[in-house]
Amino acid sequence: MAQLGGGRGATPAAFERIVFKNASEHHYVKVCLEFQEGGVRLNAAHFKQLILSALKELHGEVGAALPVDVLTYEEKTLSAILRVSSSGLVKLWSALTLLGSYQNRKCAFRVIQTSPFLLALSGNSRELILD
């Protein structure tokens, strides 16, 4: 193919093909923790601990060693934005899904949004109110 192109003369290719593969280093996940009965208080450290224990249970010490950061955490709504390296997104998500209880109280993680860009989490098209 390259020889053919060279034989045709000096006309360079008229177009340039750019392939953009999303190679972002991190993924951002917006999650919300729900308890079956209300009135459970959880500070940020305990929240992180809960995520780590979920990772350790499902994926062992390798999973617990994943770089997961809690960027923001709201104690009132129990919602948080997590940052995780892209290769660990699936592990984190599966661990959150299979988490069932915290201190013998049933709970569940809802993953609200996930994106490779933090800015994308600032708005949610599903919650838009159209006039």
Place this chain on the structure above:
Amino acid sequence: MVRFKHRYLLCEIVSEDPRCRQCIDERAVSAAAKDAVARTHGDYGLACCSISFTGLRLPLLPDPLSRGTARTPETGSGVAHRSLDVERGVFVSVSQGVVKYLNAYTGIVLLRCRKDFYRLLWSALPFVTYLENRNQRYSCFFNTLHVGGTIRTCQKFLIQYNRKQLLLLLHNCTSEEERQSIQKSVLSCCLKEVEEEQSQSGDEDDCAETD
């Protein structure tokens, strides 16, 4: 039809304590491997490897623990069979579990895992630090020698590896008796190869060096 592809990990159990040799058996090795996988890769890793850990074991070989009394005659004959094999220097394990081959004398173990998940097992093996058998613990570690796709390639590698080890032993021996016995075993494995090759094609270039 497609077959399930496996990876076979040929490992050497290295231990400072010579008593560790006694406790190398199939159950101890597979328990140690499972424990390491469960610790490093959690429930997911254990489940991935368990597909091949148990394999066909359930229908073919019921767990000896649960039916200990019913299987005593069988295990008795198994022991006799094994001791015969030990005299020839081979300790063959017949189960379909994670351990496919085990040689307690040289500490060689062949582990089997599904091809998709062998990395999980492989990366967990360095975290095995001891073998436990009959409430006795001996510290040891696994040294992975070879990763192969079939038992046959692993066997080929093992034969070559053992031949090299024999030469090393010959180099390090101290007394004349040791030297002679090792020379004898070197000769015997080379002669066997010569016979095989003569019967097949007649290529003897490998043996020219060792003789």
